[in-house]
Amino acid sequence: MVNKKSLVILMGIITVIYFIIIAIVLLYFLYISQLVNPPGRVGPLWDLITSGVKLLIPGVSVLGWLYFWNLLIRMYFWRTVKTSNAGAEEEEEDTPEE
Amino acid sequence: MELQFIVLISGGEFLRFIISGIFAGIGFAISFVTCYFLVPIISNWMKKRNIVGIDVHKKDKPKIPERGGLSILISVLVAASILTIIYMFVDIILFSQLLVFLVSILLAGIIGYLDDAIDLGTLKPFLLILPCLPIIGGQFIFAQLFNPGTVNLLNIVGDPILPIFNPQPVIPLVGRFSIYTLYFVLVILVFPILCNGVNMLDVYNGSMSGTMSINFGVILIGAIFFVLFGLSSPVGILLSAIMFGSTLAFFRFNKYPARVFSGNVGSITIGAGMALIAMEGGVEAICLIVLVPYIINGFQMLASIGRLIEGKKIKARPVILLKDGRIKANPDPKAPLTLTRIVLAGGPMTEKEIVKSFLYLTFFCAILAIITAILCNPIFVL
Numbered sequence: 001m002v003n004k005k006s007l008v009i010l011m012g013i014i015t016v017i018y019f020i021i022i023a024i025v026l027l028y029f030l031y032i033s034q035l036v037n038p039p040g041r042v043g044p045l046w047d048l049i050t051s052g053v054k055l056l057i058p059g060v061s062v063l064g065w066l067y068f069w070n071l072l073i074r075m076y077f078w079r080t081v082k083t084s085n086a087g088a089e090e091e092e093e094d095t096p097e098e
Numbered sequence: 099m100e101l102q103f104i105v106l107i108s109g110g111e112f113l114r115f116i117i118s119g120i121f122a123g124i125g126f127a128i129s130f131v132t133c134y135f136l137v138p139i140i141s142n143w144m145k146k147r148n149i150v151g152i153d154v155h156k157k158d159k160p161k162i163p164e165r166g167g168l169s170i171l172i173s174v175l176v177a178a179s180i181l182t183i184i185y186m187f188v189d190i191i192l193f194s195q196l197l198v199f200l201v202s203i204l205l206a207g208i209i210g211y212l213d214d215a216i217d218l219g220t221l222k223p224f225l226l227i228l229p230c231l232p233i234i235g236g237q238f239i240f241a242q243l244f245n246p247g248t249v250n251l252l253n254i255v256g257d258p259i260l261p262i263f264n265p266q267p268v269i270p271l272v273g274r275f276s277i278y279t280l281y282f283v284l285v286i287l288v289f290p291i292l293c294n295g296v297n298m299l300d301v302y303n304g305s306m307s308g309t310m311s312i313n314f315g316v317i318l319i320g321a322i323f324f325v326l327f328g329l330s331s332p333v334g335i336l337l338s339a340i341m342f343g344s345t346l347a348f349f350r351f352n353k354y355p356a357r358v359f360s361g362n363v364g365s366i367t368i369g370a371g372m373a374l375i376a377m378e379g380g381v382e383a384i385c386l387i388v389l390v391p392y393i394i395n396g397f398q399m400l401a402s403i404g405r406l407i408e409g410k411k412i413k414a415r416p417v418i419l420l421k422d423g424r425i426k427a428n429p430d431p432k433a434p435l436t437l438t439r440i441v442l443a444g445g446p447m448t449e450k451e452i453v454k455s456f457l458y459l460t461f462f463c464a465i466l467a468i469i470t471a472i473l474c475n476p477i478f479v480l
Contacts, residue, residue, distance in 0.1 A: 001451065002458070003445060005444065006444035007459065011459065014394075017390075022270065025271075026271060026272070026480070030480060070397075073435070073440060077435060080443035081427060084443065
């Protein structure tokens with residue numbers, strides 16, 4: 001039997017991952033990409049700082065998203081494995097195609 | 099829903115869409131029928147030459163003919179060739195896109211077959227960059243032919259025809275975003291990443307062919323939306339129909355219990371087809387969403403191992419075959435966290451049930467992809 005509960009939880013995780021990346025993309029295009037130098041600050045150094053901030057915020061957000069995604073999947077996996085019923089007898093066989 | 103929010107094209111563009119729809123149907127039929135009749139021929143030929151693989155997830159370990167994916171490659175080439183010849187007289191831009199698709203997928207298929215025959219090893223990721231050359235070359239050659247003097251290597255000057263792909267992908271709720279130079283880098287990297295990613299999920303009977311059939315079907319729907327929204331040319335419809343036909347026909351023979359394995363020639367051809375549809379059809383966002391199960395598989399494997407490594411060198415296997423024929427997640431913390439292992443967290447399952455789980459997840463991602471396609475409608479741009 002397909003484990004429906006596990007599948008529903010996985011679909012929930014995928015939905016959360018999906019909405020977070022949509023939010024990051026919207027945040028970037030609506031706010032971050034519109035950033036300009038602070039008032040009164042001009043020159044190449046301030047241009048560089050502003051460009052750096054425009055790159056850093058989405059970069060950190062995406063890394064955070066990837067970390068959160070990995071954490072969510074690992075938490076789900078280990079919690080489910082601990083509570084699941086593994087009653088079948090084991091036979092140690094290698095599966096080289098995986 | 100009123101049609102004016104869906105159909106944002108009119109006149110000549112709408113006629114072009116209708117004609118492409120008819121040719122897409124022809125392309126689907128040709129690729130499906132060709133693949134359906136080729137698979138038994140190729141599998142018998144491989145069996146006679148003793149080119150077989152062992153079905154390791156079954157207790158009796160049957161020998162199954164390998165490299166059946168050659169039928170996918172041939173059927174796609176046949177359908178694409180016929181449409182290319184037709185479009186030579188119908189639409190010169192679609193002809194150039196189809197020609198580039200033909201050359202790229204042939205290159206990818208040859209690399210896949212060589213990998214099956216002689217095991218390219220660490221050379222494979224570098225060789226998989228080759229299919230990008232017809233796309234990049236075609237972009238500049240055909241752009242110069244159609245609109246001379248407007249294209250240089252790093253920037254598109256003015257408003258030229260962009261014949262093969264548009265380096266301004268459509269982002270949902272945002273619209274087009276210009277990433278000219280970065281897009282060319284992505285064109286180079288997408289083939290090794292996608293082809294290997296698709297190959298990584300070709301581990302159970304019908305897991306790759308079944309999920310990719312759903313993916314191509316959804317991309318076909320998404321491509322139709324994109325054309326109606328005025329976001330791209332009908333080439334995405336043509337190419338996804340061709341890939342859908344051949345993958346669906348192959349799934350008939352590859353599903354549990356498999357009578358043929360696709361081999362690297364099949365998975366690399368399919369991965370390359372997906373990459374080409376994403377770029378030429380301009381449906382990057384949709385392709386990204388439907389491939390989420392593959393991304394999870396690849397990313398989790400990389401994150402759990404911590405580095406890139408050949409599958410054969412991984413000591414701890416992700417799954418264990420039980421005496422009763424079911425498959426169980428390996429509880430060893432050192433084992434890679436693949437999609438199979440994640441799906442098996444709830445308990446052991448048979449191979450058929452694992453593939454069904456993959457198909458359910460793919461179908462769910464397909465729904466998210468359709469929502470993404472709808473959100474790309476220009477009326478939703480914030």
